[in-house]
Amino acid sequence: MSYNNLPVHLKPCFLYMGRYGEDEDIVISDLIQLSVAEGFVKPINGKCLEDVAKEYIYELLDRNLLVVGIHNYSLKMHDLVRDLCLREAQKLKFLCVLEEHGIPQDIQSQRCIVGRLSEEKYPTQLLQSLESASLLRSFTLGPSVRKKRPTSLLYNFRLLRVGYVEQDYEEILPWLVNLRFLDVYVVDEDPLPSSIYFLWNLWRLLLHNVGKDYVCEIWKMPQLRHVGTDLREGTLDGAYCLPDTSFSYEEDMVLENLQTLSHVKNLKFGEVVLKRIPNIKTLKLYYKTKVDTSREHTSSSEESSEAEDSSEEEEDFSEGGGGGDT
Structure with missing residues (x-):
């Protein structure tokens, strides 16, 4: 089991699996859409990108890097494989998982950041470090911290492709022009801002x-x-x-x-x-x-x-x- 032996086109898809938690069910339809949005999938012979992403997943299954979950529409990753995935992802500054062991080094140059900290575990120093991560393409935080993060945190992520917005989206969305994958948590059934219709990459x-x-x-x-x-x-x-x-x-x-x-x-x-x-x-x-x-x-x-x-x-x-x- 070696990361170096993977074909080039599978490496980013494999590293991206580190965004999922231990024993977490990976919904296949979401994974396909995320892989396309992140730009990991390249067109092949006129096939739609979603079909190509599905072929990538088949290849990872054939190599035993993923296994079918309890439900046939979900996948899982074995603990040892996940450890390898996280180790390689962090080494390449591809993905950073925020856990309760201090602020990771080189957080400013990470491509993807996933927060798994519990409520009240995001100190000011960490939030300031996140604000300087201008190269970020994918940013996910747990539900308990979404309402606690400062609005200014998202303004710096001009390259963000995958985002989750829960507050102040009328002010934030015009800045996120590269978004491809967006979850919006609507507040009080307020209408979407007109700026969302100008996200041409969505x-x-x-x-x-x-x-x-x-x-x-x-x-x-x-x-x-x-x-x-x-x-x-x-x-x-x-x-x-x-x-x-x-x-x-x-x-x-x-x-x-x-x-x-x-x-x-x-x-x-x-x-x-x-x-x-x-x-x-x-x-x-x-x-x-x-x-x-x-x-x-x-x-x-x-x-x-x-x-x-x-x-x-x-x-x-x-x-x-x-x-x-x-």
Whole structure:
């Protein structure tokens, strides 16, 4: 088991696995999108980048560097392999994991930083060191510290590709022009700032804490490939997400890159909408309808029902890949 024997194209993908905790389930769909957003995946023979990323994962499975998790749509990494991964990643200043043993050396030159400290464990000295990490491409902190970090921390990360924003996003997002993978934790169901529509490099947008029927005009972001919400925290309003009305400049409404659209409510799904998402692969729609119960009762009542229309198939790596014990 040697890192040096890995093909060049697999090395950054392997090192990136260090961002996951010990025994943590690695959701395959997230890993694929992250690998593409980080720029680890290169196009091959006209294949879409997500398919190439999937091939990379198969190769890591065949080499027993990853194993299939309890669920076929998740992966795991053995402890010894993870130790090797972290050791090589830190040596190459590729990835730094913040744990309870002081401030790592050369934190200013790291490519990816992952925080695993508990609440109240981010001293001023560490936050000041993080502010100088201007080369950072990926920045993840635990939920307990997101609201505690100073807003100024993100202003310096002009090269950031993967980011998670929970507060002051109206001020922060205009500075993060290189974002490709973005999770936004909406506060009090406030609307997204108009600046988000100018993030021309953004590929993946996931919204949290949006409540019911949140307005997000994704048709203004033609470069998006994956859009959705955490279903436990709300849905998107279909009337604004993809309007079914005709526009004077209809060609500007076509989202040719969009592959995933999840948790949209009451979308008027007709021919006009379908033409605007010609390459969609995963579509999850929810509807609220009136149900006629007059046959069973003397009066009719209104009930809420949900229907899901999805072409999604969970990535299944139980066959065709590796996954043996290391």
